Amino acid sequence: MAATNIEVWQRATVVESVLVAANIRRIVLAPALPKRAEPGSHIDLYTTITGERQKRSYSVVDSTEDGTRVAISVLQAPLSRGGSIFMHGLQPGDTLEITQPLQNFPLRVGAPSYVLLAGGIGVTAIVNMARVLKSLGASYTLVYAARSRERMAYLPELLALHGDNLRVHIDDEGSELSVADLVAGVDPAAELYMCGPIRLMDAVRRAWRDREVNETNLRFETFGNSGWYDPEEFIVRVPRLGVETRVPAGRSMLEALEDAGVEMMFDCRKGECGLCEVKVLALEGAIDHRDVFYSERQQHAAEKICCCVSRAVTSATGLQADAARGGPAILTIGVS
Amino acid sequence: MTIIQTTSSTTNKVLNYPLNTWYVAAWDHEVTRTLISRTVADKPLAIYRTEDGRPVALADACWHRLAPLSQGKVLTRDEIQCPYHGIVYNSAGRCVSMPAQETINPSATVPSYPVVERHRFLWVWLGDATLANPDTIPDMHQMDHPEWAGDGLTIPVTCNYQLVLDNLMDLTHEEFVHGSSIGQAELSESDFEVTHDDTTVTVSRWMHNIDAPPFWLKNMRDKFPDFTGKVDRWQIIHFEAPSTICIDVGVAKAGTGAPEGDRSQGVNGYVMNTITPETARSAHYFWAFMRNYRLESQLITSQLRAGVSGVFKEDEDMLLAQQTAIDANPDYEFYNLNIDAGGLWVRRLIERMLEAEGRPVSAGRAGRLSTAN
Known part of the structure; x- marks a missing residue:
C-alpha cells in the first residue's frame, strides 16, 4: 500500500485528553490537514523525550467522518521508553507534529466472516474495525482480552455497540482467553485481525499455522513494542x-x-x-x-x-x- | 421561498471523476487467466480471473518496488507472481510468498478492489470499499437479456470522459457529424423534453412523419422487407450517474401509435454506452447496440456493430479535435446552448458526487487529475 503511505507531516492540536482506563489516556487531535481515517490506520508522531525528538506510532481509535478529529489512546507503561510519559503529559491546546492516517493494517471488505482479537491496549487498532463491520452488517465476533477490568479501555462503549458479538476475557476474573479454543473455533473461511502483546500474537500465529488454514487470513499489526520478557539493560x-x-x-x-x-x-x-x-x-x-x-x-x-x-x-x-x-x-x- | 444558488458549471472544461462509484474496467470476455493492465480513474489495475473463475482487480504495482504485476504470471488457485522478484499475491492482494525469506512481512499487501461481473462487463469500485453496493451498478440489462441481441466494442478516446457524455446527451450533432447514416435536419427542428432525479437524467425527442435516414431504413427493411414511406422516430436518452447512457432509439411506420406506446410496427434498438475515465484526458468508451427484433440473425448483429462503429469513429475524431482545441485555448470558456440542458444536468449530478467526496470538481488545465481526498 506504498502509494497511500507517503507521510504528510503536519501540525495537530490536542483538543482533549482523558483517562479511559487505568494508565490509558484517550487523546483527541485536530490535524491541520484533515483526512478520514480508514479502519486499521495509525498515525506517526514526534514525541520529545529528554529534549530528543522520537517517532512513535499510534493506532487511530476513531475519527470524525471528515477527519477533523482523530483519537488515539496511549498506555503509560511502567517500563516505557519515555514516549508514553510525554504523551500523558499533553494538555488541550498543545501542538504536535503528526502524519495523516497511514495504512498498514487494512480491513478487507467482503470476507464471509471475521474474528477481531484485541489484547489489552491492542484494542486501539480494533475499535474502528469493529464499528465498520457492525455498520456493514458483517458477520463478526470481537474478542477482547486483558489482565484486569480496570485496564480495559472502551469496554462499556464496546459492550453497548456490539452486544452479543463481543466476548470478553479477563485473567483476574478467571475467564482468561484460551488461544487454542479460540483458533479451533474460527470458521475456516473467516479472517482474523489481531493486535495485542507479542506473547498473545505468537500463540495465535502458531495455532493458526498448526491448523493449516489459509495463512493470509490471519492479519496482524505490531509496532514492535512488546516482548516475552520485560526489557532489561x-x-x-x-x-x-x-x-x-x-x-x-x-x-x-x-x-x-x-x-x-x-x-x-x-x-x-x-x-x-x-x-x-x-x-x-x-x-x-x-x-x-x-x-x-x-x-x-x-x-x-x-x-x-x-x-x-x-x-x-x-x-x-x-x-x-x-x-x-x-x-x-x-x-x-x-x-x- | 428559498432561493437555492448553485455554482456555474461552464468553467469545468476538464471535469474530475467521482471515485465512490462503479466503472466498467473490461468486457467479461477480456478477463481471463492471462493478466491484462488497464488504468481506471488514474489507477493502473492488473486484471485476471482465478482458477475457479472469479474476476480480480489488483493495483498494478508490487508492494516491494512497484513493478507492474500485470507483466507477471497467473499461478494456480487465485495467485499471481510479480515478474521482478517473484513475490506472490492472492486475490485479496495479500502476499503469500516472499521467495528470499521464511516469513511474510505483515504489511505486504496491494489493494484489491471490489469487482462485480454484470451486464457482460466487469465493474470495479476504486473508492471507499465500505460503500461499494452492487445494487448501484447502472441498469444495462438489455446487454444480456433474452429479448435483446447485439454486440459492441471499446473505443479508446483521448479526451475527458465528460466530452463523451456531452456528445451523447445532445444528439443534434448527428445532423452534422453523422449526415450519411443517422443524421437529419428534423433532429434540430424537433422539440425535446428533459427530466432528472438524484442519479438520472432523461432527454426525450420525437420526430413525427419524417423520412427514415439510411441507417434506420435498412433496419426497418430487416424487419419489414417491403417497407416504404414515412416514420415516427424516437430518441430517449437515459443517463445514470456518473457515466452510463442507454439510449432507447427506433423508428416505426408513421401514425401507427409508437408515440402512444405501440411500437409493434417499428424497430427498436438500445445504444448502450458506459464511459470509464482513464486519465483526465482519456477514457475507455464501452458501447454496444442491442435490438429486440430478428434476434436469430448474427448477420444483423455484425452489420449493426460495424455500422455503429463507423458512426462512432466520426464522434471519436470530433472529440479528439475538440479536446485538442480546448487545450490549445486555455483562456476561453465554454458557452451553453438550450440544447445542452441534458448535458448540464449530467455535469451537475457529477459535481454533487465529487462535492460529497470532498474532491475538486475541476481536473485543472493540464496534467494529471488531483486525487486529494
Whole structure:
C-alpha cells in the first residue's frame, strides 16, 4: 500500500485528553490537514523525550467522518521508553507534529466472516474495525482480552455497540482467553485481525499455522513494542568496530548502536522488514525476539536478530535470579 | 421561498471523476487467466480471473518496488507472481510468498478492489470499499437479456470522459457529424423534453412523419422487407450517474401509435454506452447496440456493430479535435446552448458526487487529475 503511505507531516492540536482506563489516556487531535481515517490506520508522531525528538506510532481509535478529529489512546507503561510519559503529559491546546492516517493494517471488505482479537491496549487498532463491520452488517465476533477490568479501555462503549458479538476475557476474573479454543473455533473461511502483546500474537500465529488454514487470513499489526520478557539493560559489543555500549531498558539496541556512532541500516524499526538484522557472535544471557521477520526456526537458532526491537535478557526464564551469572546480559554482534 | 444558488458549471472544461462509484474496467470476455493492465480513474489495475473463475482487480504495482504485476504470471488457485522478484499475491492482494525469506512481512499487501461481473462487463469500485453496493451498478440489462441481441466494442478516446457524455446527451450533432447514416435536419427542428432525479437524467425527442435516414431504413427493411414511406422516430436518452447512457432509439411506420406506446410496427434498438475515465484526458468508451427484433440473425448483429462503429469513429475524431482545441485555448470558456440542458444536468449530478467526496470538481488545465481526498 506504498502509494497511500507517503507521510504528510503536519501540525495537530490536542483538543482533549482523558483517562479511559487505568494508565490509558484517550487523546483527541485536530490535524491541520484533515483526512478520514480508514479502519486499521495509525498515525506517526514526534514525541520529545529528554529534549530528543522520537517517532512513535499510534493506532487511530476513531475519527470524525471528515477527519477533523482523530483519537488515539496511549498506555503509560511502567517500563516505557519515555514516549508514553510525554504523551500523558499533553494538555488541550498543545501542538504536535503528526502524519495523516497511514495504512498498514487494512480491513478487507467482503470476507464471509471475521474474528477481531484485541489484547489489552491492542484494542486501539480494533475499535474502528469493529464499528465498520457492525455498520456493514458483517458477520463478526470481537474478542477482547486483558489482565484486569480496570485496564480495559472502551469496554462499556464496546459492550453497548456490539452486544452479543463481543466476548470478553479477563485473567483476574478467571475467564482468561484460551488461544487454542479460540483458533479451533474460527470458521475456516473467516479472517482474523489481531493486535495485542507479542506473547498473545505468537500463540495465535502458531495455532493458526498448526491448523493449516489459509495463512493470509490471519492479519496482524505490531509496532514492535512488546516482548516475552520485560526489557532489561544489557551490553552490546561490536568487536570489528571496537564498540561496547549499554542498551538501557528504555532504548532499543538500534538506537543505542546509533548513539555509539555505529552507522546502521534499517527501515521499518518495528521488526517487520529485516533490514536491521545483525549477526549474533556470542551471547551471555538469552534473546528476547520481538520481531515478526524471523520464522520460529530462525528465532530458535538465534544466529541473527532484528536489533530494532529484539533485546538481550539475563535468563530465558525472565527471572534475574535464574541468570547464570550476575550483571547484565552481554550480546556480541557483527553488523553489516 | 428559498432561493437555492448553485455554482456555474461552464468553467469545468476538464471535469474530475467521482471515485465512490462503479466503472466498467473490461468486457467479461477480456478477463481471463492471462493478466491484462488497464488504468481506471488514474489507477493502473492488473486484471485476471482465478482458477475457479472469479474476476480480480489488483493495483498494478508490487508492494516491494512497484513493478507492474500485470507483466507477471497467473499461478494456480487465485495467485499471481510479480515478474521482478517473484513475490506472490492472492486475490485479496495479500502476499503469500516472499521467495528470499521464511516469513511474510505483515504489511505486504496491494489493494484489491471490489469487482462485480454484470451486464457482460466487469465493474470495479476504486473508492471507499465500505460503500461499494452492487445494487448501484447502472441498469444495462438489455446487454444480456433474452429479448435483446447485439454486440459492441471499446473505443479508446483521448479526451475527458465528460466530452463523451456531452456528445451523447445532445444528439443534434448527428445532423452534422453523422449526415450519411443517422443524421437529419428534423433532429434540430424537433422539440425535446428533459427530466432528472438524484442519479438520472432523461432527454426525450420525437420526430413525427419524417423520412427514415439510411441507417434506420435498412433496419426497418430487416424487419419489414417491403417497407416504404414515412416514420415516427424516437430518441430517449437515459443517463445514470456518473457515466452510463442507454439510449432507447427506433423508428416505426408513421401514425401507427409508437408515440402512444405501440411500437409493434417499428424497430427498436438500445445504444448502450458506459464511459470509464482513464486519465483526465482519456477514457475507455464501452458501447454496444442491442435490438429486440430478428434476434436469430448474427448477420444483423455484425452489420449493426460495424455500422455503429463507423458512426462512432466520426464522434471519436470530433472529440479528439475538440479536446485538442480546448487545450490549445486555455483562456476561453465554454458557452451553453438550450440544447445542452441534458448535458448540464449530467455535469451537475457529477459535481454533487465529487462535492460529497470532498474532491475538486475541476481536473485543472493540464496534467494529471488531483486525487486529494
